[in-house]
Amino acid sequence: MSDFETTAAGGGSATAASATTMSSEPGTQAAQLKKVKKQKVLLMGKSGSGKSSMRSIIFSNYLARDTRRLGATIDIDLSHVKFLGNLTLNLWDCGGQEAFMENYLSQQRAHVFSNVGVLIYVFDIESRDVERDLATYVNIISALVQYSREAKVFVLIHKMDLVHPSTREQVFEERVSIVRRKTAEAVAIVRKQKPEYPASASVSEGSGMIPDIDLDMQLFATSIWDQSLYKAWASIIHDLVPNLGVIETQLASLGVAIDADEILLFERTSFLVVSKWTSPEGETNPWGDRFERMSNILKAWKHTCSKFTGTPRNAEQFSDFEYKMGPNFSMFVTKFTTNTYILVCMPPGEARFNSAKLNVAAARPWFKFLDGPVVAPASAGGTPREGTGSGGGGQLHQQHPQEYGI
Amino acid sequence: MSSAFLQTDNGHPASFDTDDATQPQSQTSPTRRSLVRCISPAVLNLERVFEQNRQRLQKKDGVPAPAAKVSDQASVPQTKGKPRLLLMGQRRSGKSSISSVVFHKLPPSETLFLESTARIQKDSLNSFMEFQVWDFPGQIDIFDNPNFTFDIDAIFGEIGALIWVIDAQDDYLESVARLNSTILNLQRGYPHINIEVFIHKVDGLSDDYKLDIQRDVTIRIQDELSDQGIENAPVNFHLTSIYDHSIFEAFSKVIQKLIPRLGQLEAMLTNLCRTCRFEKAYLFDVNTKIYIATDNTPEDMASYEICSDYVDVIIDFTEVYGSPEWKRSDEWRARLEGPPWLQTLENQVACEFAESGMVLADAQRPIMLREVDRFLALVAIMKEGSYDKMPQINMNVDVVVKGLIEFFEITKTKTGIAAVGGGTPGAVAVEGGGDGRL
Numbered sequence: 001m002s003d004f005e006t007t008a009a010g011g012g013s014a015t016a017a018s019a020t021t022m023s024s025e026p027g028t029q030a031a032q033l034k035k036v037k038k039q040k041v042l043l044m045g046k047s048g049s050g051k052s053s054m055r056s057i058i059f060s061n062y063l064a065r066d067t068r069r070l071g072a073t074i075d076i077d078l079s080h081v082k083f084l085g086n087l088t089l090n091l092w093d094c095g096g097q098e099a100f101m102e103n104y105l106s107q108q109r110a111h112v113f114s115n116v117g118v119l120i121y122v123f124d125i126e127s128r129d130v131e132r133d134l135a136t137y138v139n140i141i142s143a144l145v146q147y148s149r150e151a152k153v154f155v156l157i158h159k160m161d162l163v164h165p166s167t168r169e170q171v172f173e174e175r176v177s178i179v180r181r182k183t184a185e186a187v188a189i190v191r192k193q194k195p196e197y198p199a200s201a202s203v204s205e206g207s208g209m210i211p212d213i214d215l216d217m218q219l220f221a222t223s224i225w226d227q228s229l230y231k232a233w234a235s236i237i238h239d240l241v242p243n244l245g246v247i248e249t250q251l252a253s254l255g256v257a258i259d260a261d262e263i264l265l266f267e268r269t270s271f272l273v274v275s276k277w278t279s280p281e282g283e284t285n286p287w288g289d290r291f292e293r294m295s296n297i298l299k300a301w302k303h304t305c306s307k308f309t310g311t312p313r314n315a316e317q318f319s320d321f322e323y324k325m326g327p328n329f330s331m332f333v334t335k336f337t338t339n340t341y342i343l344v345c346m347p348p349g350e351a352r353f354n355s356a357k358l359n360v361a362a363a364r365p366w367f368k369f370l371d372g373p374v375v376a377p378a379s380a381g382g383t384p385r386e387g388t389g390s391g392g393g394g395q396l397h398q399q400h401p402q403e404y405g406i
Numbered sequence: 407m408s409s410a411f412l413q414t415d416n417g418h419p420a421s422f423d424t425d426d427a428t429q430p431q432s433q434t435s436p437t438r439r440s441l442v443r444c445i446s447p448a449v450l451n452l453e454r455v456f457e458q459n460r461q462r463l464q465k466k467d468g469v470p471a472p473a474a475k476v477s478d479q480a481s482v483p484q485t486k487g488k489p490r491l492l493l494m495g496q497r498r499s500g501k502s503s504i505s506s507v508v509f510h511k512l513p514p515s516e517t518l519f520l521e522s523t524a525r526i527q528k529d530s531l532n533s534f535m536e537f538q539v540w541d542f543p544g545q546i547d548i549f550d551n552p553n554f555t556f557d558i559d560a561i562f563g564e565i566g567a568l569i570w571v572i573d574a575q576d577d578y579l580e581s582v583a584r585l586n587s588t589i590l591n592l593q594r595g596y597p598h599i600n601i602e603v604f605i606h607k608v609d610g611l612s613d614d615y616k617l618d619i620q621r622d623v624t625i626r627i628q629d630e631l632s633d634q635g636i637e638n639a640p641v642n643f644h645l646t647s648i649y650d651h652s653i654f655e656a657f658s659k660v661i662q663k664l665i666p667r668l669g670q671l672e673a674m675l676t677n678l679c680r681t682c683r684f685e686k687a688y689l690f691d692v693n694t695k696i697y698i699a700t701d702n703t704p705e706d707m708a709s710y711e712i713c714s715d716y717v718d719v720i721i722d723f724t725e726v727y728g729s730p731e732w733k734r735s736d737e738w739r740a741r742l743e744g745p746p747w748l749q750t751l752e753n754q755v756a757c758e759f760a761e762s763g764m765v766l767a768d769a770q771r772p773i774m775l776r777e778v779d780r781f782l783a784l785v786a787i788m789k790e791g792s793y794d795k796m797p798q799i800n801m802n803v804d805v806v807v808k809g810l811i812e813f814f815e816i817t818k819t820k821t822g823i824a825a826v827g828g829g830t831p832g833a834v835a836v837e838g839g840g841d842g843r844l
Binding site: 262286305307316322325349 | 708709711712715716718719720722723724725726727728729731732733734735738742747751752754755756757758759760761762763764765766767770
């Protein structure tokens, strides 16, 4: 652990060197990498329900209390959020005032609802006029089903912090059943109106019956004051990340190779969990909410750092963190690829820890494809450093990343 | 659970031992008074004189000491050894909020829902030192109460510090007047009591305005006191708010005055900073995030903030991955202790305590943390580029931590006088270890 900085530098040079020598085996992975297209993400909900607040917290590193300063969103606030380098989220933050809503549903209907990848609909749990909210929601859903059949829907029941903790679950369950029912109704209505479908809609009009419109829908209880927001957004993002399968298999082989209990991969600016791997032992951890909690902790820490260093909130704040808790566990968080951080929780042991750090550094080239559009992952990142193993870690290098990515 | 990361053997109770906290509450003040009343006035007077003498002597040393310690020994063994912090001030000035935020980890936003305090609220705080925190209801004036006479001696007899809370966003003239009369009353009987004025709720006020208020309050109090012929009363002022770190910083300063042989502690940290090229080092009480000592470089709010947040991060990580609820299976352990290691996990680790380091992206200024004992942690900001010297630094820190543990062993069990002897070996060890290895 003494020579972290040198190893980090070593990892960089290894990457550069090995990028030229591509082995055939990762080449097959390169073939799996899909072409990335722009995803349209609609963020909708009643005025004042907290859409812009959550967007600012997740993507612009606002503190929860800073969101008070945000004003009402006028019309549609278009933003292109860079995520993981090669993925651009085309985020449409739609102002929620009635006049705008009507506009979206009438004049701008085709413009707004066509080609949608994800709809995020936000309900304010404190809203007085639930019926009306639901009516608007039904309209939105029907417009969505009409123009973008493939879209995924995420419904966030927001401001849950205002509900008493003891009744939170119950309130949420009730709301979930109502929303599900309304969604089903909306879909049914669209189905009946079949003849009115515009040609552009990707509905098979030839077939007499419309196949079951099973809207891919997930509901979350959220609040900007705790980690629940990160949970919801991590699953939203999860579906948008390309090549997820590749990431997950590689993360798993890395985890097995370094004997970790848990590995989390975070996106650099938002600290949302992009991917995770947990060992069978790690699965016994009773903290089910730990992933979003980690996001929350690291994000808060990042904020503290930016205050301390006086650098902008979105700038990179720390490069390496390690924590050894005696004979209980060890963990480290480190900058992984250009756009990601990796968190590794592992069993205690100095030698194990050091070799894991080296191995993670060596594994970097395997995840290079996270950074840019189709840079094929290169192999043999570890080899140049086989000899440099420090002190106690030296003899353990036999479990080296050569085995990855099979 | 907040103190989890300091539990090397799982299962130690968290910051507030609930039993301990409730006990003093159920023990109503009358019983306490009756204990004190057993002592004859002559003894009390003698004690007071002794205390004053001692105080004067120690002022020469430049080392503040707990006012309580000696008087305890002399008289009341039952309530021995716990310096007391009294929270006083007008009603709705924020006393209960302060004690909830600092000692009970209540989120500041939730203090809105606190009920007003009707009777004296007593908490005891188990940490490196045992404290009592008495939260007084604002509507009661203890010196001038027609319905209920307080036993002044019972309240102020073994006090560590009186904290007077002034609401800066309100009209504070009445509060200042009451504070003045309180100081005057105290000066007669207990001139050694530290009076700490918290000019509270200053969040949202501009820096200029804050200083104006502080100046105004200071002048009002000093004028009044000098009119009464009292000069150099031990009154200190702090600008505080529960919404940022200022309240913890202020409490740190208050509590530091109660630590026996603080100078020795500070010398140890200063030494460490010099040998390891630290910019700033803090010794934190992990549960409350009060720092009980720092090195002698100038105060710096920003470094305090980042260090205290760092402690938070560590606590959070520990709770998730190191909690006793996550019992690792035997097979897990067997596998890890099997080949190629063939050692118990305990022997595979370099340091049995929690240790951590973090490199910030700008200027590469690392932060390090090292557990000292169940309650304390050493947090330091290092100079840029010194992260690759971590092994040596860890060794130095190890020596200092041993010295600190020794220090607290000695000050805990014996009197302040014995600490003089005890502090030195620790400090010597620091220097020996530090110079030898870097």
